[in-house]
Amino acid sequence: MSKSRKSLLAAAAASLLALPAHAQGDPDNGAQVFKKCLACHAVGENAKHKVGPHLNDLFGRTAGGLGDYKYSNAMHEAGENGLVWEDETLHDYLADPRGAVKGTKMAFAGLKKEDELRDVVAYLRTFSSEDAAATGASPVSGQEPEPTPQSDAPDVAATEPAAAQAVAAAGGTATEPGVGLAYGLGRRATEDEVAAWDIDVRPDGMGLPDGSGTVGEGDMLFQEQCASCHGVFGEGAGRWPVLAGGQGTLTDERPEKTIGSFWPYLSTVFDYIRRAMPFGNAHSLTDDEVYALTAYLLYMNDVVADEEFELSKENFSEIELPNAANFIDDDRDSEPHYAAKADPCMRDCKDTPAEIVMRARILDVTPGSVDDDGAGAGAVD
Amino acid sequence: MGKGNGIDRRRLLTAGLAAGGAALAPRAVAGEGDPAILEVQDWTRYLGDGVQARPYGVPSEFEAHVVRRDVEWLTAATESSVNFTPIHELDGIITPNGLCFERHHAGIAEIDPADHRLMINGLVDQPLVFTMEDLKRLPRENRVYFLECAANSGMEWRGSQLNGAQYTHGMVHCVMYTGVPLRTILGEAGIKASGKWVLAEGADASVMTRSIPIEKAVDDCLVAFMMNGEALRPEQGYPLRLVVPGWEGNMWVKWLRRIEVGDLPWHQREETSKYTDLLPNGKARRFTWVMDVKSVITSPSPQMPISHGPGPLVISGLAWSGNGRITRVDVSLDGGRNWRRARIDGPSLPKALHRFYLDIDWDGRDLLLQSRAIDEDGFVQPSKEELRAVRGENSIYHNNGIQTWHVKPDGSSENVEVS
Known part of the structure; x- marks a missing residue:
């Protein structure tokens, strides 16, 4: 963990003392947990929407509250019904996203461990100016936090952009080009390498070579x-x-x-x-x-x-x-046998005893059967 | 085959079972005493192999009949073909690595992991290349999932055709994967906001490709390098394969070499000309990814005759659903007229095989055995007639209709359909 994070977190920690018990997570551990989220969510300076919305200034925000991000209808409705992101609401949402906001488009299955939930909530709080305002630490706005008495970090480091701090806290080195954003693994692919393997062509013509x-x-x-x-x-x-x-x-x-x-x-x-x-x-x-x-x-x-x-x-x-x-999209769920989702019949489900109407042995195309040299019908692809 | 017990199992199936059944399962001899007990056996007197005689262990020679099998007439070449898991011989929910069915499109690629790369490109902040060593430094997870080919039971659309659970339902297996969430790997590259789809691509000579929506890619997909605790088998994509839980097996790209992020699907061969489901009106469903709720009785079944006669009988089977857990399995002995709840035993894991049993006292009369699974989303496994009523007979894929085995008084079984 970088010294700058320590000073920042120490500042944030002071304010956490006043929060509900379940919110007192460890933001440093939370940075590790947040790696599960990085594919879709950005935080810190210059954070933009990705698959999911950016999470700066999340606390105190109404669910579905960013005008420039396309939320699910379910998330908009949750906001209209009064869902505001705070420690508890975020905790409950992240524990079971699809249970808490039925219809959310966030595919994440949820965090099952209580300490991970607490920690990631605490981590995200460090990127909310509401919280920063309370503590004097404002990584989002770029204002320099006042060094606090608890901090043993040189305050010069606290001027690092928040995004870099977040990555540094996560053990990565994303400031160097061409390595992974969270773990610093992998290397940048060259243009020739991408060209050698990326030969796919789409219906709109994207990917077609000259010729x-x-x-x-x-x-x-x-x-x-x-x-x-x-x-x-x-x-x-x-x-x-x-x-x-x-x-x-x-x-x-x-x-x-x-x-x-x-x-x-x-x-x-x-x-x-x-x-x-x-x-x-x-x-x-x-x-x-x-x-x-x-x-x-x-x-x-x-x-x-x-x-x-x-x-x-x-x-x-x-x-x-x-x-x-x-070609049409998958509508299997609307088929009569699925749409009902009814409890199936258990007793006397047919008026008369079941009679055999077809036997595999008539065709006799099973490998190893008496005359298996005939070919059956059907395909596997 | 069948060298161990001196009986060709396949001949046995066609020649009738009265004599063979007895030879397969010798009873303790009453009266003068059982020579298996009264005579000192060779294995009780002499020493067996020492350690290291079998540095990588293989099953007993008496299990030599428990193998994958193919259906030669199905495909033009074995390099682009399929074989079937011997599910009738297995129990529990985990499939042994060497018995997991194979589906290749250009044969088995044999790749030295030192030469394998995974590229992430397209709508990402930075295109990346990972070595196998890199991937093994990322946090990994262990998950048990079934993999079912969308064409499993595809030969049965027009009616009962193949005599054996291995052939009708054997394009399924279930192992524990160890791998890195795809979400983590994509996070290293950074997905741009416009990224809505990923294309997974294999390194084999078919360079297999499938489009996957980003929501699924960041949900529960794994980039796996181990199965059941050991490295992937070459037949299963060594050294790296994609795991797409609950979705059709074709998407689980083996020998995974590249993930591209894009804003639209690519409409590759395997999601247009193949793996689309033709309906009676000439329309075809596309992107039918989820594997529906399904079950089958694995024993007794045509390849697993009852050898012991009337009395206690274990009816055993498998159930699974791409939606999550199986909550209930019903079994019918009379072709679906009456049902009773079977017992699910062993772990009940989402998108994994479930093992069920019904323990009965068989009276030795004909049975029309069926099983019917229900999943946690409330989907009930349909009958074949219900499926055909909507989809006709030319869908090829996603046949999850209820299977019927006719068990006869001699203990043999046949694949049938009933009124």
């Missing part, structure tokens, strides 16, 4: 590199994936899910070929070759009709796949 390729070039490549598994026309050999055709079959008894019939985004095609194809020789194609193969797959799926078509970074995002609009 281009034509349907014709793609046809040549496909026959050389892909057709042995996927078939000359993308029809798939054996159980290898079918890539083309199948449009209009999604409501059939046996749907054919291909790039043309099912896949929502072209970026997925490009991204997947570049990261994982050809099977067993990944990362061997040039970006132009990936553009060419993607162009050929569009042609095979009748998304483009022109054999001269050239796909490039420039025109890529203009292309829409036919099934893009047919």
